Amino acid sequence: MFGYLRFILASMVVLSHTGVSIYGLSPGVMAVVLFYVLAGYVVSHLYEDIFKNKKNRLRYFIKDRLLRIFPLYIYIATLTLIFINLTSLSHSSYSITAILGNLFIIPLNYYMYADFALLSASGVDWWLIPPAWSLGTELQAYLLLALTINKKTIFISLSLISFTIYIIANLSILHPDHFGYRFIIGVFFIFSVGAAINKSHLTHNRYFLIFIYTSMTTLMTIFSIKNYFSPTYTKETFIALLVGIPLIYALKHIKIKLPLNSLLGSLSYGVFLSHFLSIWILQYLGFSKNHSLLYLISIFILSILVSYSGIVLIEKKVTKLRGIA
Numbered sequence: 001m002f003g004y005l006r007f008i009l010a011s012m013v014v015l016s017h018t019g020v021s022i023y024g025l026s027p028g029v030m031a032v033v034l035f036y037v038l039a040g041y042v043v044s045h046l047y048e049d050i051f052k053n054k055k056n057r058l059r060y061f062i063k064d065r066l067l068r069i070f071p072l073y074i075y076i077a078t079l080t081l082i083f084i085n086l087t088s089l090s091h092s093s094y095s096i097t098a099i100l101g102n103l104f105i106i107p108l109n110y111y112m113y114a115d116f117a118l119l120s121a122s123g124v125d126w127w128l129i130p131p132a133w134s135l136g137t138e139l140q141a142y143l144l145l146a147l148t149i150n151k152k153t154i155f156i157s158l159s160l161i162s163f164t165i166y167i168i169a170n171l172s173i174l175h176p177d178h179f180g181y182r183f184i185i186g187v188f189f190i191f192s193v194g195a196a197i198n199k200s201h202l203t204h205n206r207y208f209l210i211f212i213y214t215s216m217t218t219l220m221t222i223f224s225i226k227n228y229f230s231p232t233y234t235k236e237t238f239i240a241l242l243v244g245i246p247l248i249y250a251l252k253h254i255k256i257k258l259p260l261n262s263l264l265g266s267l268s269y270g271v272f273l274s275h276f277l278s279i280w281i282l283q284y285l286g287f288s289k290n291h292s293l294l295y296l297i298s299i300f301i302l303s304i305l306v307s308y309s310g311i312v313l314i315e316k317k318v319t320k321l322r323g324i325a
Contacts, residue, residue, distance in 0.1 A: 001251050001258060002038065003265025009034055010268040013131060014275045014303065018296060029181065029233045032134050033240035036187060037248050039138055040194025043145050048199065058146055064322050065142050069105070069135060071318045072310045076273040077102065077128040079306065083277060084119050089284050094118065102127050109136030109182060130276050133182065140184040141191040149195055152204055159192035161185075163212065167219065170234045177232040190241065197249050209245065216241050266315065270307025271300075278302035 009031040016028025047061050054060045083089075101107040101116035108116055108127060117125035148155040165186045169179035179186035193212055196205035220238045222228065229235045278299045287295060 001254055001256065001261060002042075003261035003263070003268070004258060005034075005038065005247075005251065006268035007264040007271070009038075010272040011300070013272055014299060015296070017131070017275060017279065018299060020296075025236050025239070026233065028131075029236040030240040030243075032181075033187075033190060033237050034244040034247075035134070036138070036141070036190040037194040037197075037241070037244045039141065040145065040191035040196075041198050041248055041252070042194070043142055043191070044149060044195035044198040047146055047149060061146050062143070065139070067318050067322045069139065071314050072270060073105065073129065073132065073135065073273060075310050075314045076270065076277065076306065079274075080128045080277045080280075081118070083281065083284075087284050089280055098127070102129075102132075105132055106136040106139050108133040109140070109184070112178065126276070129273050131272060137182060137184055137187060138191075141188060144184070144188060145191060145195055155192065155195075156204060156208060159189040159208065162188035162192070163215070166237075170223075170230055170237075171228065172230050176230040176234055180230075181233050181237060193241070193245060194248060197245070197252060200249065200252075209249075213242070213245055266311050267304060267307045270310045271303045274306040274310075275299060275303045277306065 012027035012031035014028075016026050016031070020027065043065075046064065047057070051057050051060055051064075095115070097114055098116045098118045101111075101114065102118055107114065111127070111133060115125075116127045118128055119126055144158070148158055162185060165174065166180050166189065168174050169176045169186050174180075174186075181187065189212065193209065196208050199205050200209060216238060220242060223234070223238070281302060282295070282298055287298065
């Protein structure tokens with residue numbers, strides 16, 4: 001069932017980037033936070049269960065994560081670059097900083113400190129895959145989880161520090177968008193929550209989950225009464241955590257096998273990566289940027305086609321090189 005969830009979350013990101021909101025809230029932000037929880041769960045399962053008996057487990061794990069993230073990313077980034085250069089939609093810029101930032105992904109998580117734009121579309125400067133900043137956060141989280149997950153004191157301490165920074169940010173003492181949504185120091189605890197769900201039978205993980213969920217419920221109540229919600233995503237991240245923690249926990253225990261689960265899970269990453277390319281293709285073809293059903297369907301169809309081509313041309317070959325193949 002996780003394949004369906006990943007595809008739904010990717011679709012929520014697409015909707016967000018086409019201007020769709022839910023009661024004024026961004027579905028994409030909620031989806032990204034849920035992705036964080038799910039990523040923590042999956043990474044913990046890989047590292048502690050699938051790769052448990054591997055020699056040089058950390059190196060094996062890092063190889064697997066790099067092969068999972070980068071090949072399809074490079075494929076879709078290349079398609080985007082080709083499209084941009086074959087059309088008059090954008091003026092490209094190739095500074096060393098921009099090229100390296102787009103190539104290595106992690107720097108994109110710190111876009112507020114450096115210019116990584118390689119193209120200009122719709123009057124806005126973009127890197128090749130605009131939502132890739134969150135992949136930068138994930139790559140940092142993967143390494144931190146692998147290094148700390150079997151060190152109970154360090155894992156819990158780092159998670160609680162991260163949670164504290166997240167709360168301080170959402171009180172607008174620190175920048176709520178940067179420290180409460182994007183920077184690893186403020187969101188690491190969200191990945192930790194996913195990891196704790198995977199091993200929820202362990203006492204320290206169970207207490208950690210209870211503490212986080214109780215704290216978030218209490219804070220949500222206080223913030224709602226006092227209207228403390230910052231203008232940047234506090235409500236979305238709160239809701240995503242309050243929904244996501246029991247959802248991932250429940251799905252962990254549901255053993256129902258649904259048709260297309262694997263396919264939808266495989267398509268989800270490509271849809272997440274390629275939907276801006278789809279938006280720009282439609283813009284080039286003269287589709288008006290609106291929220292019409294035809295426009296949204298067209299974006300999804302294009303994104304699914306690009307994603308599927310990536311599965312056939314890239315993912316099937318790369319899977320043989322990954323540790324879980």
